[in-house]
Amino acid sequence: MKNIILVGKPNSGKSLLFNQLTGLRQKVANFPGVTVELKSGSFDQYKLVDFPGTYSLKSLSRDEELAIEKLHEAMLSDETSLVVCNLDATRLESSLVFGLQVRDLALQHNKGIIFALNMIDEVQRFGHEIDTEKLATDLGCAVFALSAKTLIGLHEFKLALIDAAKRPQDFLPLLHTEDKSSVLEISRTLSKRYGVKADVVLKKQNRIDGFLLNNLMGGVIFLAIMFLLFQSIFTWASPLMDFVEMALAESAVKVSNFLPDGVVNDFVTDALFGGVGSFLVFVPQIMVLTFVIGLLEDSGYLARAALICHKPLSYFGLSGRSFIPYLSGHACAIPAIMAARTIESPRKRLITMMTIPLMSCSARLPVYALLIAVLIPDTQYFGGLVNLQGITFFILYFIGILTALLVSTLLTKLTDVDKDKAEMPFVLELPTYRLPHWKPLGHRILTSAKQFIRRAGPVIFMVSVVIWFLGYFPENGVLQSSYLAMLGHWIEPIFEPLGLDWRYGVAILVSFLAREVFVGALGTLFGIEGADENISGLAANIQADGLTLGAGIGLMLFYVVALQCVATVATLKGETGSRKIAWGLFVAYGVLAYCLAWLAASLI
Structure with a gap:
């Protein structure tokens, strides 16, 4: 051909x-x-x-x-x-x-x-x-x-x-x-x-830019758009999430009734629907995130956002070009780290790559969504357009961004701040404003969902099977006497100061393979205990188990900061050419995350 x-x-x-x-x-x-x-x-x-x-x-x-x-x-x-x-x-x-x-x-x-x-x-x-x-x-x-x-x-x-x-x-x-x-x-x-x-083409564009890039209104509009972005992840995706959850619950019941009682029934019910099924509920949020970012990019606003962010980001040792890798980091840190290659300054490029893991990627979405559903009531405002859970989502994302900027400032002070004389000035082409086209946007949304399932699905399946096996044997489902309980109780002292028991400790450890595995692991663990009550209602099971507000908030802060992703560590090593930087960030962010979680558990 x-x-x-x-x-x-x-x-x-x-x-x-x-x-x-x-x-x-x-x-x-x-x-x-x-x-x-x-x-x-x-x-x-x-x-x-x-x-x-x-x-x-x-x-x-x-x-x-x-x-x-x-x-x-x-x-x-x-x-x-x-x-x-x-x-x-x-x-x-x-x-x-x-x-x-x-x-x-x-x-x-x-x-x-x-x-x-x-x-x-x-x-x-x-x-x-x-x-x-x-x-x-x-x-x-x-x-x-x-x-x-x-x-x-x-x-x-x-x-x-x-x-x-x-x-x-x-x-x-x-x-x-x-x-x-x-x-x-x-x-x-x-x-x-x-x-x-050119003046004919730019006439309308300049009129819109005069409003969107205004020193005062431009910043207000930018913050409003970012707020709607994070609000949409939870609010707009809720109906689709409810539909997927209901379909999984009904499927689990039908399959369970079809199979004879015993090991196979328990495996399908607890490991598959309790573990793998728990993360499929959050696929609609990935699709909504891709949809909103696609709208911003195709309409031409994303480049304007980079221009708006250039001056503020320069205060933290970054450039306007850091904005796009930062925003991409809310989908996945791996392509975002690679996207930082477009930053001409080696120093700014390195700082951007080192702080991208603090952006809350889509793999954290299932973790946030689960914990928010457990801890935060679904209080509605403005006729249901805004709710308290969505506001909490925005706060978590904002904390990640704020932490990244503070770390950028610290790294800038610790590195050579003398600008390279050959460093190119910040130049950015502003595309014409256009209405996005549904076909490529729809294809992008479906692709993001497929990639998320293909990347996370096999890992979650393997982890769920291993956790179920360790939790089911040697006494056929008696969790307290299982191999998993032995391992969990051995590491439990590390997580006790955070107000978490051994199950959360096991879920945190296995989530280093991929953050979203945390939900599947907990789904398997709580499914083993409460499968007869509610297979797909993991949030209800955790609520019934009595997770405290301080421990829950601490756990959310832990995942905001911790570098719980082996693929991100590997990408950092490849892009920076330094094993020391990659694993140093893993340890540093892990210690900081643990300290924040401990403070939240102690003070709240």
Whole structure:
């Protein structure tokens, strides 16, 4: 199967075009140590490969360097049939800088190339028309105007793409030999000749930016959006969580009635539905988190948030570019740590990576949700739009962010604060405001849920089986005489000052494999004791067991700070190149988390 490669600059509609051409038939290849990923999907009889967005063939970061390296490899490959370069019709000059470089590269390697002039609907909305035939003549390549969002010209483009892929030699660039102008000069000339004027495009954007980036209102709006983000994780996901919990409970009862009494019945009821089932309840929260972050990113607000945060973050030794890894850390610390590679300053990059684990990732969601359901009443405000549990969620996330900033300040003072003279200034492109498109956003939500289940599911299953086995034998379910009780009572003195018994100690230890395992472990432990009462109601079982408010809050604070994730430690080691830093952070955050939990248990 021959390949068609799709390239373009970031925020140019390239990903949406890729989704429209391939549908959901996609695969992702990740490269270790960086955030670069190549998406591929089926298009007609070809394999369409979506390369990461880059602004130029001259790299500024390790991520861009690897992306460009892979592009050169694709150009050398006989499997590559055609190159498709995506252009942002609203920002023709910046798109053509990269587009012209790719055109010259395609000519150098004897590859056919066509240009997709995307977002033509926005250009038409401004009352402007682009003469694609004359632009194609000047570029020496075929140009097709389309809108991946509104589907304008997309059908015609698909037909042309299939035709070009079948006979790529007919689509080799035709360059004017006498044209010796630089790429920048040519792109500027072509933009003036064909593109919509910048002041027309920026007029509406600047009006909105004047409000959203205002010194006073911008900060208030930013805090309000962040509050709604964390509030939505609990409030909006509740109906879906209730549905999943009800389905699990009914399934457990039906399966239990079908099986004969004995070891197999106990295993399925307690280990599977009590352990693995306990974490499936929280998948809707992962989906809601992905949905809200996707809205912010696709609408163009995420880049504005980074700009708003630059000045405040600089007080803590960070830059505005640290905001995106920090926000990504609320989904998962591993890609967030790798995303910090885009920070030019080595010192700021290291500090950002070292403090990202303090962001409350999605793996902590099940832990927070469980403990909040146990300790915090579901008090409603403003007609149910806001509730006390959601506010508690926001406070926990805020504590993590505040701790990260305080640690950043301390690390800045302990390291060399003299700025590198070669350090680049903070420069960030602000994308045009756009309405998000449901198709790629929906695909992203489903992918995040699948990845969460695939990553956490096998670990939780193995841990649940081991815990059930240790808790069931040697006396067939008598927990007090089990192997697990022996292990738990041996480590119990460590957790007694926190107001926690041996079961919580065991759950904390096994959660080092993955934080979300804590819920599955407790589900198995409490399921063994209370399976006949309520298999899926783990929160009710813990409430009945008498977890105190101080111990519960201490446990939440422990998981806010503790680096309970072996994968994060491994990623830190790989990115920093230092085993000392990675395990040093594990110990330091563990000690700090224990002290905070002890203070909460002692004072509350």
